[in-house]
Amino acid sequence: xxxxxxxxxxxxxxxxxxxxxxxxxxxxxxxxxxxxxxxxxxxxxxxxxxxxxxxxxxxxxxxxxxxxxxxxxxxxxxxxxxxxxxxxxxxxxxxxxxxxxxxxxxxxxxxxxxxxxxxxxxxxxxxxxxxxxxxxxxxxxxxxxxxxxxx
Amino acid sequence: xxxxxxxxxxxxxxxxxxxxxxxxxxxxxxxxxxxxxxxxxxxxxxxxxxxxxxxxxxxxxxxxxxxxxxxxxxxxxxxxxxxxxxxxxxxxxxxxxxxxxxxxxxxxxxxxxxxxxxxxxxxxxxxxxxxxxxxxxxxxxxxxxxxxxxxxxxxxxxxxxxxxx
Numbered sequence: 216x217x218x219x220x221x222x223x224x225x226x227x228x229x230x231x232x233x234x235x236x237x238x239x240x241x242x243x244x245x246x247x248x249x250x251x252x253x254x255x256x257x258x259x260x261x262x263x264x265x266x267x268x269x270x271x272x273x274x275x276x277x278x279x280x281x282x283x284x285x286x287x288x289x290x291x292x293x294x295x296x297x298x299x300x301x302x303x304x305x306x307x308x309x310x311x312x313x314x315x316x317x318x319x320x321x322x323x324x325x326x327x328x329x330x331x332x333x334x335x336x337x338x339x340x341x342x343x344x345x346x347x348x349x350x351x352x353x354x355x356x357x358x359x360x361x362x363x364x365x366x
Numbered sequence: 367x368x369x370x371x372x373x374x375x376x377x378x379x380x381x382x383x384x385x386x387x388x389x390x391x392x393x394x395x396x397x398x399x400x401x402x403x404x405x406x407x408x409x410x411x412x413x414x415x416x417x418x419x420x421x422x423x424x425x426x427x428x429x430x431x432x433x434x435x436x437x438x439x440x441x442x443x444x445x446x447x448x449x450x451x452x453x454x455x456x457x458x459x460x461x462x463x464x465x466x467x468x469x470x471x472x473x474x475x476x477x478x479x480x481x482x483x484x485x486x487x488x489x490x491x492x493x494x495x496x497x498x499x500x501x502x503x504x505x506x507x508x509x510x511x512x513x514x515x516x517x518x519x520x521x522x523x524x525x526x527x528x529x530x531x
Contacts, residue, residue, distance in 0.1 A: 241469050241470065245470070245473065247466060247470075247473045247474060247475050247476060247479070248476050248478075248479065250466060250470075250473070251462055251463075251466065251479065252502075254462065254466075255462075255498075255502050256502065256505075256506055259386075259400075259502060259503060259506040259507070260396075260397040260400065260506060260510060261396055261397050262392055262393050262396055264393075273469075274469050275469075278397070279396065281396060281397075282396060282397045285397065286397075311521065311524040311525075325394075329393075329394055351401075351513070351517055354516075354517045354520035354521055354524075355513075355516065355517065355520065357520045357523075357524065358425065358516055358517075358519065358520040358523075361523075362425065
């Protein structure tokens with residue numbers, strides 16, 4: 216079965232939008248069972264430490280600033296790739312070793328936070344998360360555009 | 367499904383389950399643990415199979431290994447979490463309720479959730495909680511391990527410059 220490439224990009228973008236919307240669950244959901252379920256879902260992928268999450272109206276998001284950056288960055292990048300088709304090929308032509316450099320800021324931030332106990336701000340974590348998001352998007356993009364059963 | 371996929375998925379899934387219940391590891395790796403397990407599983411599978419001249423790594427391998435890792439890790443993780451609750455004095459359901467009420471003071475907690483909390487306080491075990499833990503861990507780990515496995519396949523293909531299939 217041939218799948219249109221554009222559909223794949225828009226589908227991933229749509230999933231990421233849903234994912235991002237539900238990290239604001241504490242702001243709009245009033246159903247406690249649903250909230251617990253959603254909180255547990257995000258709790259499986261993120262430590263959810265209150266001080267490391269962005270807060271709006273005194274209610275925290277359900278994932279930390281770094282994860283917000285990673286998934287937010289992925290959403291922005293996939294949305295961009297969905298709209299500008301010519302970027303997909305250009306993005307894929309970058310050497311994968313160069314793309315690995317995008318891991319560096321997050322790694323340095325992580326080492327400072329975790330090993331040396333030097334606290335950086337949530338904004339820095341968010342920013343390093345956004346930079347990191349280039350890596351998964353690069354490899355997923357490569358997988359999508361090089362697939363034989365897609366047109 | 368090739369039976370050769372089971373062993374790498376078992377190793378990666380079990381490792382993921384063990385690491386998931388260690389708080390410091392969860393704190394350190396955050397959202398990267400399940401995708402890393404997926405990447406690890408695919409690489410194990412590739413190293414196991416690459417001697418076979420007819421072997422070609424495919425996207426479907428990533429999906430299958432990711433799903434297997436998710437289910438296997440969900441199974442072991444629910445057992446480990448249940449054992450941890452059994453031997454500790456913590457009540458994660460009660461903690462979640464308190465946290466929820468802290469942000470939404472007027473929220474009504476359904477009786478079934480209070481019941482699970484009471485059951486843990488009294489017997490240190492709740493079958494419903496164990497099932498929820500299994501279901502939750504299996505679904506979430508399957509999604510993120512599959513993403514990781516696909517990233518792993520893409521990375522291997524880039525490394526060996528093999529055409530995608």
